[in-house]
Amino acid sequence: MKYFSTRGNSEALNFIDVLTSGTAKDGGLYVPENFPKFSKEEIADFETASYQDLASHLLYPYVEGFLSKDDFEQVVKNAYESFTIPEVVKLVETKNIGYVLELFHGPTGSFKDLALQLLPRLIGAVMKSDQRSLYVVATSGDTGGAVANGFLGVEGVKVVILYPKGKVSEIQEKQLTTLGQNISALEVDGVFDDCQEMVKNAFLDASLSSVQLTSANSINIGRWLPQMFYYFIAYRALKYKNKKLVFSIPSGNFGNICAGIMSQQMGLPINHFVASTNVNDTVPRYLKTANYEPLPTKQTVSN
Numbered sequence: 001m002k003y004f005s006t007r008g009n010s011e012a013l014n015f016i017d018v019l020t021s022g023t024a025k026d027g028g029l030y031v032p033e034n035f036p037k038f039s040k041e042e043i044a045d046f047e048t049a050s051y052q053d054l055a056s057h058l059l060y061p062y063v064e065g066f067l068s069k070d071d072f073e074q075v076v077k078n079a080y081e082s083f084t085i086p087e088v089v090k091l092v093e094t095k096n097i098g099y100v101l102e103l104f105h106g107p108t109g110s111f112k113d114l115a116l117q118l119l120p121r122l123i124g125a126v127m128k129s130d131q132r133s134l135y136v137v138a139t140s141g142d143t144g145g146a147v148a149n150g151f152l153g154v155e156g157v158k159v160v161i162l163y164p165k166g167k168v169s170e171i172q173e174k175q176l177t178t179l180g181q182n183i184s185a186l187e188v189d190g191v192f193d194d195c196q197e198m199v200k201n202a203f204l205d206a207s208l209s210s211v212q213l214t215s216a217n218s219i220n221i222g223r224w225l226p227q228m229f230y231y232f233i234a235y236r237a238l239k240y241k242n243k244k245l246v247f248s249i250p251s252g253n254f255g256n257i258c259a260g261i262m263s264q265q266m267g268l269p270i271n272h273f274v275a276s277t278n279v280n281d282t283v284p285r286y287l288k289t290a291n292y293e294p295l296p297t298k299q300t301v302s303n
């Protein structure tokens with residue numbers, strides 16, 4: 001499987017290279033050349049699969065050729081050792097609005113755990129032994145904790161997390177700052193946008209060109225590929241599979257909804273997606289007006 005830039009002007013890369021790079025040189029994002037399709041019958045077979053088996057099955061076509069099937073399955077097994085269904089991905093029926101998919105039962109309480117327990121181990125497995133990588137990430141709380149927890153102790157990898165002073169919760173600050181080892185957290189006297197700006201500038205900084213700098217934000221395919229598993233798990237937990245299925249997905253960088261749409265491309269019978277945003281509505285405004293006009297992020301009850 002090759003990966004292409006969405007803008008079409010960068011060279012196609014293989015899985016290892018996209019995993020350890022950020023955005024494409026032409027400014028696009030890397031996407032797989034195609035989406036492996038699963039038939040209705042195959043999807044029905046997923047009904048009883050464990051989290052580990054489901055993950056291996058869905059993801060292997062994307063990594064084939066770079067890791068042997070046995071090695072890959074071992075990585076997935078280790079990453080998701082404690083993940084059981086329905087404890088980790090729980091579909092809860094509500095009185096009025098259908099179902100809510102609870103994704104906060106991972107180690108740091110953020111749904112980002114579901115991908116970030118796997119990504120660092122995959123990177124550890126595909127990196128050459130003399131390779132060194134520096135991951136930088138800006139966080140408003142959820143991402144940093146999940147990144148820190150997932151990358152802790154991965155050899156050859158250092159992680160630097162930038163977070164805005166006074167803007168993350170106390171427990172999240174502890175998740176970022178108390179692990180040590182290969183995880184460093186920097187408190188920035190500013191808001192989240194300042195942290196994001198510093199990360200962007202680091203990528204453009206010529207004096208850092210000797211460091212292999214990689215983003216752990218949601219532009220990394222290793223972040224959103226593993227987010228498709230729980231769409232399959234939600235589907236299998238539904239009582240009435242003949243009804244039209246609609247997902248409404250709280251969106252920030254739209255990585256989560258992208259993974260959902262990918263699971264649809266792979267054969268999951270999803271009828272419709274709603275991309276929900278809060279007051280930070282740069283993307284809906286862009287879609288409406290074709291003007292990309294980011295405004296300063298407003299703090300809301302949802303980080």
Ligand SMILES: *Cc1c(COP(=O)(O)O)cnc(C)c1O
Nearest residue numbers: 142218250251252253254255256
């Ligand atoms: C990260 C996050 C989002 C946004 O996810 P994207 O993949 O960036 O769209 C929404 N809600 C919560 C609680 C999050 O942690």
